Structures are given as structure tokens and as C-alpha cells.
Amino acid sequence: MASKNGKNILIVDDSLDTLELIKRNLKSKNYTVVTASSAQSAVDILENHKIDLLITDLKMPKVDGLNLIKHVKRNYNDLGIIMITGFATIDGAVKAIKAGSEEFIPKPFTDQELFKAIEKVLANLETRRSAAKKQTNSIITGMIGDSHPMKKVYARICKAASTSSATVFITGESGTGKELAARAIHYTSSRSSDPFIPIHCAGIPEELLENELFGHVKGSFTGAYETRAGFFQTADGGTIFLDEIAETPLSIQVKLLRVLQEKEIFMIGSRKSQKVNVRIIAATNKDIEKAVESGSFRKDLFYRLNVVNIKLPPLRERGNDIFLLLNLFLEKFSKELNKPLAKFSDETLDILKNYSWPGNVRELQNVINQITIMSEGEIINVSDLPKLFYSSTIKNDYFNAPLSYVIKDHIQKVLENHANNKTKAAKTLGIDRKTLAKYLNSK
Ligand SMILES: Nc1ncnc2c1ncn2[C@@H]1O[C@H](COP(=O)(O)OP(=O)(O)OP(=O)(O)O)[C@@H](O)[C@H]1O
Ligand SMILES: [Mg+2]
Known part of the structure; x- marks a missing residue:
């Protein structure tokens, strides 16, 4: 079999036994393997390592595999994704594929099934990479x-x-x-x-x-x-x-x-x-x-x-291109303004994705320029968006929500803005830490 050296695989599963087992199997095939026991640590690893293939479990406490896949699809376009799960249902498979997973393997699976899926996804990745190279013409022209x-x-x-x-x-x-x-x-x-x-x-x-x-x-x-x-x-x-x-x-x-x-x-x-x-x-x-x-x-x-x-199609008909453009312009303007590169929160990305963009790429470019100038934190939150977007979210999400939800949600955003420092967040909100904790623990 051809050597698989050089391909980096990230496995995410909350069961350490499963992680260990898959890792051993893949190492025997000469893949380089990194493991994570939660979606959160997978996100950190993805940020710091070049990963070619993500294999993730579906059910995990806190952030599940579907949300991890969504995050990956939005932030990385150059890796393959396989979802594994012990709760094999058609519904789960459909959701996984819709979120961007290329293969779905129900547990228990044999080594052969796993290897076959990996080879298929990596082969697809290679095809995509060589197609991307051929497209350099369009990249050169911007x-x-x-x-x-x-x-x-x-x-x-x-x-x-x-x-x-x-x-x-x-x-x-x-x-x-x-x-x-x-x-x-x-x-x-x-x-x-x-x-x-x-x-x-x-x-x-x-x-x-x-x-x-x-x-x-x-x-x-x-x-x-x-x-x-x-x-x-x-x-x-x-x-x-x-x-x-x-x-x-x-x-x-x-x-x-x-x-x-x-x-x-x-x-x-x-x-x-x-x-x-x-x-x-x-x-x-x-x-x-x-x-x-x-x-x-x-x-x-x-x-x-x-x-x-x-x-030329309008931006709203270009699917996930919008994420490519957002990240590209964010990088460009951050560099120009000498600011550290921030990240969009998932909620912000949702809003930007669902906006109709009447001014298309030019409008998107202007909005990101504005955000880069105005935003301060490491995360670009909904509140960093120009007013136009902010008021439309409030309309969509908040008008049917109970007040307790709105309060909790607001506190979480302020917290995020203060890198989870409760004392600072409480000060901003004009409440004491105890009240803040009470709201956060409310249902
Ligand atoms: N696919 C794209 N990738 C990167 N940047 C883009 C893309 N499409 C447009 N832009 C940028 O968006 C801005 C508007 O593009 P351009 O001036 O070519 O649009 P236009 O269709 O000629 O607009 P108008 O109808 O207003 O004249 C430019 O800054 C351009 O560089
Ligand atoms: Mg023009």
C-alpha cells in the first residue's frame, strides 16, 4: 500500500477508549494522529495544526459533532470530514452530511470500514486540492x-x-x-x-x-x-x-x-x-x-x-463563498490596520450568512472594513455589526423570547467580550457578581 505519511488526522471523541483504539489503528497505517476529547479542544487544535482530515463523534457533551463540523466548514476549506456515531439513525446521517461531513460511519465499525472511508475522503481532498491549484488563474486575478x-x-x-x-x-x-x-x-x-x-x-x-x-x-x-x-x-x-x-x-x-x-x-x-x-x-x-x-x-x-x-451571480446565491470572502477581507483589513486577527462568533456568522447583501461583494467588503475599524475584542460579536444587522437579529430572535433569555444572552455576550472575566463583566453590567451568577444559572 502506498505510504500515507504526511497526512494529519484529528480524531474527536469523548470516549478515551475509542480515541486510543482508532489512534493505534491509524498509526499502524502511518498516518499522523492527533486526538481531542471534546469539540472545544478540537477547535484549539485546528487553530494551531495543519489538519487534513477530521474524524468526529456525533454525541458529545456541551458541543456536539454537528456543531463542530459547522464550525470547521465555516473556518477551514481544505480538510476532509468523517462523522462516526453510536446512534446511527437516518436523521443523524442526513444532518451530518448536510453540515458538511463527507462520510458517515455507524458504530460499531470494522477497521476495514474505517480505512475505506478515510481513503475515500483523502482521495477527494487530493482532487479538490489539485483543482484549486488549477484555479490559480482566478486567484491571481483576485x-x-x-x-x-x-x-x-x-x-x-x-x-x-x-x-x-x-x-x-x-x-x-x-x-x-x-x-x-x-x-x-x-x-x-x-x-x-x-x-x-x-x-x-x-x-x-x-x-x-x-x-x-x-x-x-x-x-x-x-x-x-x-x-x-x-x-x-x-x-x-x-x-x-x-x-x-x-x-x-x-x-x-x-x-x-x-x-x-x-x-x-x-x-x-x-x-x-x-x-x-x-x-x-x-x-x-x-x-x-x-x-x-x-x-x-x-x-x-x-x-x-x-x-x-x-x-455574475448575486452574493446571496454563492453559498459558502461568503465565508471565504468574510475571512479574506477580515485578514486583509486587519493587516492594513495593524490589528490582531479577530474571529467571528458563530452567531455573527449566521447573521452575515443570512443577510441579503443588496450591494453584494462591495457591500460585504465595506461592512468588514467598518467592523475591523470599530471592533476591539478577539471575537467579533453581533454587537460589533453595523446597526442595520443588529436590529434585524433582535427582530428575528428576540421578539418571541422570554425576558430571562434575553438577559442571560446579553450577560453571556458581555462576558465573552471580557474574556469570561466575571468581575469585569459584572462591573460593565452594573450588577454584582452574585446577581450575575444567578442569571447565568437560571434556565
Ligand atoms: N469574487 C470576488 N472576490 C474578491 N473580491 C471581489 C469579488 N467580486 C468583487 N470583489 C470586490 O468587490 C468590489 C466590487 O467589485 P466590482 O467593482 O468589480 O463590481 P461591479 O460589478 O463592477 O460593481 P458596479 O455594478 O457597482 O460597478 C471590488 O473591490 C472588487 O475587488
Ligand atoms: Mg463596476
């Missing part, structure tokens, strides 16, 4: 996410990048990464050493836009003291990104059509055309088909632009 809809986007980007002249039309809500996708296409295409020029078509007055795009010759209008090139000449060999294309005036649309058909432009004031070699990528967050229907956008231009179509 696009984060490995959800199914984003994988489809990467495939389209690769397809677009493999041609040098096909026009690309990118749609998607605001803040979904349209410009990022356009850059990714340019920088992974054969045009990458020539310029990438983004132009925000909305908001630039008509005459100015024409001038910006195509340039002018000396004396073509009052104030035209010099001949000046436009973006199409500057971008020669490269890519022009026409953002918010739906808002381009009709007079400019005709000229863009000409660029696409004839590959040539006219500078303002010149009757001589100039050949240009530029790829056009256009984007909009508006409903372009509606604009075509209403006549504010030329149908022929739309067809010419829409050779490769890329639709």
Missing part, C-alpha cells in the same frame, strides 16, 4: 469563491480569455465583480501586456464621452488647441472596458457599432478613419434587454457586444 455559480463564471472568463478579439458582455447586480471579471479576462488573455482601460460611460456628458473615446484633431472645436488621442488609440492592442454601457447615448452607440464592424474610428474633426485593434468588454447592472425593447439601446450593437455573455 476573484474569490469556489461555489458552483462562480465556477461557471471562471469557465466563461477562461473561454473569453482564450480568444483575443471576441466581445464580452458582463451583467450582474451592482458590486458583484463585473469590473474584476473584465480585468481577469484582459490579464489572462494574449493582450495582457497592452493596456486595460476602463471607462464609466454613465455620467460623462455626450460630447465629452465622444472626445474621451475617439480623441480630436487640432482646431476641431473651440479649445481644441492640440490633437489629442482618445482611449481607443491609447488602448491599442489591449482592452477597453465600457462600464454602464446601457447608459451610453445613441449617437455614441452608432460609433461603437462602427468600431465593431469596421475596426476603425474617426477622431472628432477628422475625415480620415484610423484602424484600431482593441477588444471591447461591456458591462451593465441594468436590464439591457428591456433597454433594447424600449429603443434606448441599439439591438444590433447589443448583438455585436454579446458574443461571450457572462452573468
